[in-house]
Amino acid sequence: MTSLEEGFTxxxxxxxxxxxxxxxxxxxxIAQLPPVPVEDRRHRVRRPRRRTWAVAALMLAMASAAVMVVAPARQAVAQWLGIGATRIVIEPGAGTTRPVPSTVAPPSGPPTTGPGDDADAIPSLGLPGSIIDGPGRARTFRWPAGDRLPPLTDGAVGAQLTVRPADGEVVTKLVDPAVEIVFVEIPGRREPTMALWIGGEHERSAPGGSPELAQRVLVWVDSGIEYRLEADLDLAAVLALAAEIEPGTHLLPPG
Amino acid sequence: MTSSIDHRSDAALVAAARAGDRGAFAELVRRHQRSAVLAATFALGSATDADEVAQEAFVKAFAALGRFDQSAAFRPWLLRIVTNTARNRHRFARRQQRLMLRVASQVPVAGPAPEEVAGHRAEAEAMVRAINRLRVGDRLILSYRWYEQLTEAEIAVALGCPAGTVKSRLNRAMGRLRREIEQEVTG
Structure with missing residues (x-):
């Protein structure tokens, strides 16, 4: 052992x-989580780089596996963890019975069940239709609604990803206990990347702003950036979309 | 009061935890808590919230146990999750606190002479000031090698870097620490 090592230790x-x-x-x-099933590592796949039907089918399998591996946590876990600068507060009636100004139109129909046996039904993001910069170095990417992306907001938007520095102002999500909150893992990542899925209407409240009615959303943090992906799809389908997103500071507007 | 010591290996505890034995995972937490908190402290740049980061990392590790390669060592994998979790903390960029040495609150009844204790403490304080000036990656790799006694392959897992780069990273970190120590000496 060198003296430098001795001094350090x-x-x-x-x-x-x-x-x-x-x-x-x-x-x-972890008492809120189910037992962890064993998953054979040989079944792991990398994030798809090219969209082929085979890869898409694998991604679907990964998305489904992720849901099974880290199955639903209870609200207590969500409250305990939070995600990035997003705080979860369980409040009866939030987003369901309380009248709040709505910036998001209600779903146009029953939620898409996501991909089933038909791989053709798998949604995919592709290039965004528009990019909007907001305060706090936030940037929103919007994809147009289509066959596989049901309308989310004004009928034109099918999916929306908002990225911002994870040390931004704290946003509170008020969620009714009846709304599904699932603690999941983004599939295809080298390191475990956990995300919170809020599977129904809830209230989103930012400091200084009016509460807004928000739809189902997947929130996660990767390398200091918070990602908020909204789509009127089921969890497996939204996870498949999230797996397509290449994380990184290149998504943020210049600081 | 007696305390029972679990003599099972990490691999045995991981296998038991994957089979649903949460007590086994609790033992893993106890066994690696200090390492996790230390890694979080180095990654955050301060001990504030390091235990919360470690706690969150343990929960993530449990959730990801199904994907853990049981032929690998548990601690490097856990440390990787800890540092990723620390990096993701939203207050990470705002921290300005420094590492702090524990202040001795009790005067030893017997032991080294006070001047010897003071000398050791001054040396440790100088080392901590030098560590404070290092970049996060340097602190972590030195800690993994010298304090955690990880192998180069394990350090590669913990840092998420190619195994072939560990030796050169370590040498560079040692060089930078030496320079910082020299600065302490020369004022």
Missing amino acids: AAVEGLDLPDRDLADTVLAA
Whole structure:
């Protein structure tokens, strides 16, 4: 051992670190999760680079597997974790009975069930139709509605991705206990990337703004950037869309 | 009061946890908590919230256990999740606090002479100041090699970098630490 190494390890030993026992808290959190099923690593696939039917089918399988691997957590987990600068508050009646100004039109019909046996039904993002920069270095990408992307907002938008620095202002999601909140993993990532899926209408509240009615959304954070993907699709389909998104600061407007 | 020690290996605990034994995962938490909190501290640049990051990382690790390669070591994989979680914390960029040495609150009844204790403490403080000036990657790789005693292959997993680059990264980090220490000495 070199003197430099000795000095380093001695200093690290003396660091003032939090020393509370984490085991009980972690156990309480994972008690909300189902047992972890074993998944054969040979079945893992990388994020698809080219859209072929075979790859799309694999992606669908991955999306389904992700839902099974990290099955629904209860609201307590969502409250405990939060995601990036998004906070989850469980509030009875939020987004369902309380009148709030709506910036998002209600769904035009029953939610798309997502891909089933027919691979042709798998939605895909492709190039966005429009890009809108907002305050707080936020940028919103919109994809037009179509056969596989049901209308989300004004009938023209089928999917919407908003990215912003994850240290931005805190946005609160008020969610009724009846609304599904699922703790899931984005498929196809090298490292586990967890996301929160809010599977129904809820209220979105930002500081200084009026609460808005929001639709189903998948929120995750990767390398300091928060991603919010909205689409009127089921979870498996939205996860498949999320897997297409190449994370990175290139998505943000110049700072 | 007696305490029972779980002598099972990490691999055995991981296998048990995957089979639904959450007590086994709790043992993994206890066993690697210090390493996780330390990695979070180095990644965040301060100990503030390091335990929360470690806690969140353990939950993520549990959720991802089904994808964990059981032939690999658990700790490097966990440390990778910890540093990713730390990087994703939204307050990460705003932290300006520094690492702090634990302040001795008790005077030892027997042990080294006070001047010797003071000397050791001054050395440790100088080292911590030097560590504070290092970039995050340098702190982590030095900690993984010297404190955690990870192999180069394990460090590659923990840092998420090619195994062939670990040695050169380590050498560069050691060089930078030496320069920072020299700055402490020369003032």
